[in-house]
Amino acid sequence: MFVKSLIHPTRYAFPNLPKTFQLTRKMSVLVKSLKYSKHGEPVDVMEIVEGQLQDPKDNEVLVKVLAAPINPADINTIQGKYPVKPKFPAVGGNECVAEIIAIGKNVSKLTTGQHVIPFATGLGTWTTHAIFAEEQLMPVSSKIGLAEAATLTVNPCTAYRMLKDFVALQPGDCVIQNGANSAVGQAVHQLCRAWNIKSVGIVRDRPDIASLKEYLKSQGATEVLTEEEIRTSTLFKENHLPRPLLALNCVGGKSATEVSRHLADKGVMVTYGGMSREPVIAGTAALIFKDVSFRGFWMTRWTKENADSPERIHMFTELCELIEQGKFVAPVHEMVPLQKFKDAMAAVLDFKGFAGKKFILDMQN
Ligand SMILES: NC(=O)c1ccc[n+]([C@@H]2O[C@H](COP(=O)([O-])OP(=O)(O)OC[C@H]3O[C@@H](n4cnc5c(N)ncnc54)[C@H](OP(=O)(O)O)[C@@H]3O)[C@@H](O)[C@H]2O)c1
Known part of the structure; x- marks a missing residue:
């Protein structure tokens, strides 16, 4: 098959070959993927599997995954505790940034050398190389850092939607x-900083609570309190800040109940995570006297x-513009070589807590 790539198939072995060598014969790329064939703890069921990738088909592209x-959802999926159930054997991972190294002859919107991120979900991204359909990917500017691009499609989008879709927030409003x-x-x-919304974390x-508070304030948090401090805080009672119209719940349990107590009349709490593994319990008074609502996302x-x-x-x-303008950065993170995936995966849902950073697999090391 003829592939529109300008990269020679054996370029990996012979890096001095000219970049513009026209590909006219079959290419084969060695791929290493983090796969699992049954549910369980990642350290037990995930393994690096080697294989070969052939030419992309006419509407497909071959990518080199960079990061x-x-x-947490990737780990839950491997454990079998997530509503997404992959077909086995499955490649783990749901997000990445990749570079296109070859395109099929009918591919019209993507080109070699471009950086891309998944436009579809559940592609299986923990792999050094992959072939995806053109419409499963979205180009991003190579001016966007690898960590920002690799982590763009899940968490920033979740934050964006929760801030946009439940309450019509105006500049000066407050979120907790x-x-x-x-x-x-x-x-x-x-995002709150970019949109002039006050945010209490x-x-x-x-x-090291002082340095964490300082870091979150440098990201735009108006105020950061511990779970103990919010219980006795007069921040809203004494009108230092307007009562929040929106509360975002990552944790559940007592933390969620406490946070919901501070909502304004008819405020909304959106639950998107359950890190404490405790159910969300609504305070009766908040429900009756403030008519607060509890939603999920x-x-x-x-x-x-x-x-x-x-x-x-x-x-x-909008998210890419904010990143390019330097107004939105990746979460605190550590790049981890693919070979060291076990340590990183064990740390992601370590309930002793305080991992304090996102682990990003460096797929080319
Ligand atoms: N619904 C959705 O569409 C959606 C989208 C994205 C993420 N999520 C969910 O959102 C949550 C956070 O995801 P992420 O990628 O942002 O995670 P992350 O960066 O790994 O952060 C995990 C957070 O959970 C906290 N945490 C861990 N164990 C806890 C516990 N026992 N009690 C209280 N807090 C605890 C951590 O705080 P410490 O520093 O104190 O440990 C940290 O703030 C996960 O549950 C994830 O599945 C949901």
């Missing part, structure tokens, strides 16, 4: 969230229901 994060140092939480603070206490569902919508394109455009 791919490990999100627990798990405020999570990747979603960091995105919420930065609640985090668990820890030895799942990015995967929103993406399926809005796959080709103008809102989705607008969201990605």
